[in-house]
Amino acid sequence: MGVKEIIYAVEIWSVKQGKEEEFLKIWTDLANWTKDNEMCNTGAVLLQDLEQKNRFISFGSWKTPACVQAWREQPEFKAAFVKLKELCDEIKLSTMKNVFSIS
Template sequence: MLQENKHWSSGKWQVTAGRADEFIERWRDFLAWTGKENQGFLGARLIRDLKDPNSFVSFAAWQDLDSMRAWQGSPGFKERFDAAYALCEDMQSSGYELVVEI
């Protein structure tokens, strides 16, 4: 997927109708900040559901679990996350680790 990594953070975002473009910009700003301010961040992707243009899934790749956790607890995380989240009807997030690679 994104470089050589074994840890990901991910979110499923259900954006309020009519707010998708604004959401994309806020998500981009959030992850641009992430890349500048957080060691261990390897890259991110935001993908859109072809059947529901207000539904998105995000993936961020991390060098290690400690880097991902430090990002979530860092100054500025909540403010930037909340800016994107404010445009959503629902959002679910989690962290993942590689179990099998083929």
């Protein structure tokens, strides 16, 4: 198809009402730890729904699916995820690949 395969870790976060700021701090700390430890990702984005303020979507690009799996198995990720999970009503984790993009 001519599309360079890029792997994405994608998460949908439904944060408990009133816990948004605490969630942002922990998520940002995890993202910074990931960057500082060169976990073979190439960037991360966190989006917040304008109408449903407690709904977030995060995604980051990775070199391989194995990189995503290795990242999620790190003790630092697991510790942060436990804290994030306590702040959320629901979390959906996915590993995806791009199949089409327009610049």
